[in-house]
Amino acid sequence: MKKLLLLLLTFTILIGCAKDDEFLEPITNEEVPQSLQIKELIGIKLENTIVTDRVAMNVKLPLDGKYRIKIRHGINNELISQEMIEAEEGDNLLRVYVASLDKSGYMIQLTDEFHNILGNQSFVVN
């Protein structure tokens, strides 16, 4: 019994050490540049974290529909910009324009139409 438990524990540790992508086939869109690819089924990703004028953004969605993209202040979470997009399931390549934002730290947030959060990323306007 002890040997069996030890064997089970060893096997569990070995499985735990293995990388997830050995089991899951990543879903990738070849049109999406590597810097904008999102592993998960839903999310938001900017091409760069430090931005000066504008930056490419990927918004990956589970379904066609209306979504909100919000920009929040990086220290007090106050909402300072918001847009509504009508987008399709999967990757949507868009842009974030930061030239008129103050130089500061921000959070960009993807939500559904009803403000349920689907993804976050911090970025800096420099």
Add this chain to the structure above:
Amino acid sequence: MKKILLLLVSVMFTLSSYGQSSIDYSPVNTVTQVGDTLIMKFQYFKGDGNDLTLGQLDFEYNNKLLSYISHESQAPTGASFARNAWTGYKYVPKADSDEDDMDVQYIYWRDEAGNNSYETGADWSVERITIQSASALENGQEFVKYSFKIKDKFNSGYSDYSDIIKVNWANYQESDGTQIQTTRSKDGQDLSGIEGGNAGAFVINLKTANSTKTDYSYTIKNGAGESVATGTFDESGQASVTGLENDITYTAEANLAEDVDYLDEVVTVSDLALVFAEAIGAGSGPSGGSTTFDYFIQDIMGDVVGDNNGVDFQDSYEILAYLQGVDSSNTNLITQDGQTEDYSGIESTYGAVANDVVTFVKSFTPTDGTTNTIDLAHGLRGDVNFSHSWTPSVESGGKSTSARQSSARYSKTQSEDANIDLISEINDEGQVVFSINSDVEGMVGSQFNIVYDPTVLSLENVIFDTGNTMTNFSNIVQDGIVRVGSFDQNFETTVKEGTPYKLIFTPLETIENTSGLISFRVKEGVKADGTKINFIIQ
């Protein structure tokens, strides 16, 4: 069996420790005296096989004991570097979690904490450093070096220099976005054996509601009116002055720089409502019984025409014309873009009334053996709701009128929150439509300062649907900033619910979406009873 379990635990502990990268922070030099410059380095150590290409760290320092001097990027050639700073905030770590676990704290800030990740704390300043590189950073790569001046702990409220710097969280990522597990080298940075202090330096504490205290300067003059010391305040609102002599009387005043970019946010529709109410109800000066102000100093601050005759309709129409963007052909003293009219004085007497005159006492006398510090309060003309000015605390500065003692009919202290929705989208014609949607009832006034990128958008039209009798205004304050709002001078009609304001922009280039193109600064309303409404956007 026990040996096997012990071995297993040891191996797992070793593996978990090995798998953590770290953010290391420590002094570069030795400091021993108040006034010494402390140089701190923040450094990356690679504890696993991950390739770090994005390093972001957030730390706080005690601004009562340290004053920021400068920072110097240590990012490798080709890497991008950014520094952000905010004063008056302190990080709130995730409850029931390891505060040393930097990636857990980062995820908490990003995804879980919402408004709760930082609390206001006047003694603390938050710094955030971001380095992004195309190639992996080397083990031991320094991120940044900071220089701080060590301040006197005397009168600071702190008895020692422990935990004066703390790293709050770190965001280490590989190029594909994989989060790297990270720990910090210590809980907080202590300093010991600091000597000196309270040895002649005179400290001025700036008192203002404005959070950006480094925009203010001070001037100290001797009895002959000659300037003997000038300088600027640090991020905590303190200035340390040397060279003053004991038992000599000086005067001190504070001034806000005229080139800061938020001056057009100081006087708003809430100030207009207060001044209009005062003009309707009183206009009889400091001793007037029917005044609606809470403090005598508001009579001075609301006198934007500068006729020294208290607040009357001329002042209210001058502010209305300013908000509407109409040239009244009068010279006014309203704090606005490129123009400030400062008031300052010793806080304990700031706005006090003596012989029916509002006073701003500026004189002080350093004395041997006493606390060598003064609190210097500052206010701005037109800012009667004290959004960027210090509210008097002296008893004689308050008005003991029925308006104040009852329900404070037009009290500047009343405010409430209300939800609205501000959103931009591209319509079928390819125009960018920015809508202000409100279900707030009872607003006799509202104002929105909207910022847009004038290199990408051109403002074509503002569509009002506020009701038939509201006085609406929209004017471009400067290139890329438009002020939109409404106000009913009779305090009877209210802004219609629904979508009272819609801004139509034409794109100057092909765009697929509008993220970041339009943002909002001032967003406030006012009710007929003088209550200021702070709009909350979800």
